Amino acid sequence: xxxxxxxxxxxxxxxxxxxxxxxxxxxKLRSQKAHxxxxxxxIYILLTIISIVWLAxxxxxxxxxxxxxxxxxxxxxxxxIPKTFSLDxxxxxxxxxxxxxxxxxxxxxxxxxAVIQTVIVLSVSYALSRMRFRGRKLLMNVILVLGMFxxxxxxxxxxxxxxxxxxxxxxxxxxLILIYTASSxxxxxxxxxxxxxxxxxxxxxxxxxxxxxxxxxRRIIMPLSKPIVIxxxxxxxxxxxxDYVFASYVAFGKSNSYNVAVGLYRWVNTQxxxxxxxxxxxxxxxxxxxxxxxxxxxxxxxxxxxxxGAVKG
Amino acid sequence: xxSVTLEHIKKIYDNKVVAVQDFNLEIKDKEFVVFVGPSGCGxxxxxxxxxxxxxxxxxxxxxxxxxxxxxxxxxxxxxxVFQNYALYPHLSVYENLAFSLRIRKIKQEEVHRRVVQAxxxxxxxxxxxxxxxxLSGGQRQRVAIGRxxxxxxQVFLMDEPLSxxxxxxxxxxxxxxxxxxxxxxxxxxxxxxxxxxxxxxxxRIVIMKDGFIQxxxxxxxxxxxxxxxxxxxxxxxPQMNFFDAKLEKNGKDYSVSLPGLTxxxxxxxxxxxxxxxxxxxxxxxxxxxxxxxIHFEPTGNAAEATLAVNEMMGSELHLHVLMKRQDEDNIQxxxxxxxxxxxLDLKEEQRAHLKHGNLLYFDFGSKVVQLFDPQTxxxxxx
Numbered sequence: 029x030x031x032x033x034x035x036x037x038x039x040x041x042x043x044x045x046x047x048x049x050x051x052x053x054x055x056k057l058r059s060q061k062a063h064x065x066x067x068x069x070x071i072y073i074l075l076t077i078i079s080i081v082w083l084a085x086x087x088x089x090x091x092x093x094x095x096x097x098x099x100x101x102x103x104x105x106x107x108x109i110p111k112t113f114s115l116d117x118x119x120x121x122x123x124x125x126x127x128x129x130x131x132x133x134x135x136x137x138x139x140x141x142a143v144i145q146t147v148i149v150l151s152v153s154y155a156l157s158r159m160r161f162r163g164r165k166l167l168m169n170v171i172l173v174l175g176m177f178x179x180x181x182x183x184x185x186x187x188x189x190x191x192x193x194x195x196x197x198x199x200x201x202x203x204l205i206l207i208y209t210a211s212s213x214x215x216x217x218x219x220x221x222x223x224x225x226x227x228x229x230x231x232x233x234x235x236x237x238x239x240x241x242x243x244x245x246r247r248i249i250m251p252l253s254k255p256i257v258i259x260x261x262x263x264x265x266x267x268x269x270x271d272y273v274f275a276s277y278v279a280f281g282k283s284n285s286y287n288v289a290v291g292l293y294r295w296v297n298t299q300x301x302x303x304x305x306x307x308x309x310x311x312x313x314x315x316x317x318x319x320x321x322x323x324x325x326x327x328x329x330x331x332x333x334x335x336x337g338a339v340k341g
Numbered sequence: 342x343x344s345v346t347l348e349h350i351k352k353i354y355d356n357k358v359v360a361v362q363d364f365n366l367e368i369k370d371k372e373f374v375v376f377v378g379p380s381g382c383g384x385x386x387x388x389x390x391x392x393x394x395x396x397x398x399x400x401x402x403x404x405x406x407x408x409x410x411x412x413x414x415x416x417x418x419x420x421x422v423f424q425n426y427a428l429y430p431h432l433s434v435y436e437n438l439a440f441s442l443r444i445r446k447i448k449q450e451e452v453h454r455r456v457v458q459a460x461x462x463x464x465x466x467x468x469x470x471x472x473x474x475x476l477s478g479g480q481r482q483r484v485a486i487g488r489x490x491x492x493x494x495q496v497f498l499m500d501e502p503l504s505x506x507x508x509x510x511x512x513x514x515x516x517x518x519x520x521x522x523x524x525x526x527x528x529x530x531x532x533x534x535x536x537x538x539x540x541x542x543x544x545r546i547v548i549m550k551d552g553f554i555q556x557x558x559x560x561x562x563x564x565x566x567x568x569x570x571x572x573x574x575x576x577x578x579p580q581m582n583f584f585d586a587k588l589e590k591n592g593k594d595y596s597v598s599l600p601g602l603t604x605x606x607x608x609x610x611x612x613x614x615x616x617x618x619x620x621x622x623x624x625x626x627x628x629x630x631x632x633x634x635i636h637f638e639p640t641g642n643a644a645e646a647t648l649a650v651n652e653m654m655g656s657e658l659h660l661h662v663l664m665k666r667q668d669e670d671n672i673q674x675x676x677x678x679x680x681x682x683x684x685l686d687l688k689e690e691q692r693a694h695l696k697h698g699n700l701l702y703f704d705f706g707s708k709v710v711q712l713f714d715p716q717t718x719x720x721x722x723x
Binding site: 230232240 | 394417441
């Protein structure tokens with residue numbers, strides 16, 4: 029064994045208070061290392077427990093989804109692991125058109141929202157970061173305060189507005205897209221913080237070089253803001269993907285307009301809970317797959333995006 | 342190629358801070374003008390107004406014969422080099438240089454020709470494929486300058502382009518800018534807080550303080566004939582020595598005196614003073630450190646001082662001396678004065694004498710004297 033972690037006999041430490049250089053016996057250092065190791069061990073144990081707690085429901089869901097609805101009981105069973113693993117639930121979801129319809133609805137809404145909301149959020153953030161106009165500060169503060177009220181306070185008012193426009197029930201999908209994107213600009217905060225860290229002189233230099241504001245935004249700022257663009261897209265995609273509250277009342281009563289969350293809930297709530305439970309679980313797994321994949325692919329950017337404001341690049 | 346004319350330019354920020362006051366200047370075609378002053382004096386603001394990055398609150402700005410107050414930066418036909426280089430980090434050096442040309446939809450062959458030529462002038466040809474991140478500070482600054490060159494603009498604006506470089510590189514780039522200027526032969530406006538840069542680069546220097554122009558002139562003019570106390574102190578390194586002194590008039594003659602030292606002013610200066618009707622008064626006397634003569638023995642007419650610090654600069658010594666204490670009320674008590682003495686002028690035993698606490702004597706000739714009014718701080722001579 030190489031003595032890689034060998035600790036030197038003596039350590040030289042500058043004591044600034046006393047203004048002298050001291051030689052300190054390394055036993056102190058050694059005990060420090062040991063202490064560090066103990067702390068690390070504790071942290072890892074804690075993290076393991078937390079991840080078990082977090083992952084347990086998902087594992088449970090996954091296991092249920094493989095329990096056939098044809099041969100075993102539905103919701104209330106006294107065991108966790110299916111007696112036989114089968115894909116019956118999934119086959120049902122794909123053969124019965126309803127689920128695919130819901131899935132398609134959700135995907136349509138989420139994709140539209142992701143695109144529209146990203147464009148709006150980034151444009152608003154850029155304008156607030158770079159341009160100085162009357163009422164800018166006031167606008168930012170008002171948006172911040174408004175953002176503190178939960179969105180569903182407006183539920184009833186929104187419902188009646190959408191109804192006037194014919195965007196409920198059959199028209200729920202464009203209606204929901206409208207709801208999700210309408211307040212997009214309010215989410216400027218994180219991306220504005222990111223843009224603020226890009227030196228202003230880049231904009232100025234490009235403008236002197238002959239670029240318009242839009243050209244600067246597209247050719248200079250966007251390529252430098254990949255993490256925040258991806259973060260914004262992810263956020264914009266996820267909110268409608270998992271939404272239940274708005275989707276449930278805007279599409280109320282029209283199965284064709286449901287998104288996955290509402291549809292699946294209807295299955296277990298208003299229909300045969302025992303019978304549909306395992307199919308409900310399978311549906312849940314399918315919902316989780318794209319979002320998990322997206323996260324795994326983009327997590328590097330996502331972390332950069334969240335912490336982007338903190339560290340100057 | 343164009344002149345730049347600033348007429349009564351004023352800048353007031355939204356928070357009512359006045360950054361630039363009544364700025365009048367005509368920058369001639371192909372002239373190299375340097376704005377210099379301490380931070381917050383409005384020099385950068387003025388430059389940014391010329392660039393179009395700041396709105397002009399009052400006054401008229403012309404480039405050539407065109408009033409450009411409300412013209413967008415991109416339409417002013419100027420190029421600017423920033424202190425932090427402002428290179429586009431995601432583009433290669435080549436694309437950085439080509440950026441402005443591509444916006445202008447210039448043909449590919451022409452873009453290539455100009456980029457290669459600029460890279461050649463600045464010696465960055467081998468870095469064309471690199472990203473700015475992979476370049477050193479000096480190389481980045483060259484790219485920034487190159488980006489301005491390819492434009493072939495009417496006016497070159499430079500905002501403290503050398504401030505982020507280390508001292509050695511700064512000297513090198515300074516001489517390169519002089520060469521570049523000769524080569525490009527166009528109008529330059531250059532901002533710096535470093536008086537050495539201003540002196541070495543500018544055809545004319547504009548010295549600013551608190552938003553006001555203090556003096557405009559050639560490097561020699563501002564050095565030899567500073568208009569006021571601020572300019573006298575700002576230009577020149579080490580700084581000019583200032584003394585509280587007495588100016589005395591005897592018939593036609595004038596003399597200025599410090600404790601232990603009286604200097605009769607030459608006829609030229611006396612003529613100026615008498616023309617202005619100046620009588621005996623308290624004045625602020627200014628003498629540059631290099632114009633002081635050092636003596637090791639009392640000469641009968643020399644100020645006495647104690648050596649505090651001896652800075653060996655190589656070819657010369659900077660001696661910080663404290664003037665001799667006369668009495669408790671004397672303002673000159675402990676007054677610090679700097680003498681610049683060429684090392685070769687001193688004998689071995691004289692240099693040995695230059696130790697902390699030893700007595701020295703100094704005087705100066707009449708030719709080098711500057712006189713300022715203590716109230717207005719304006720020069721009495723210029």
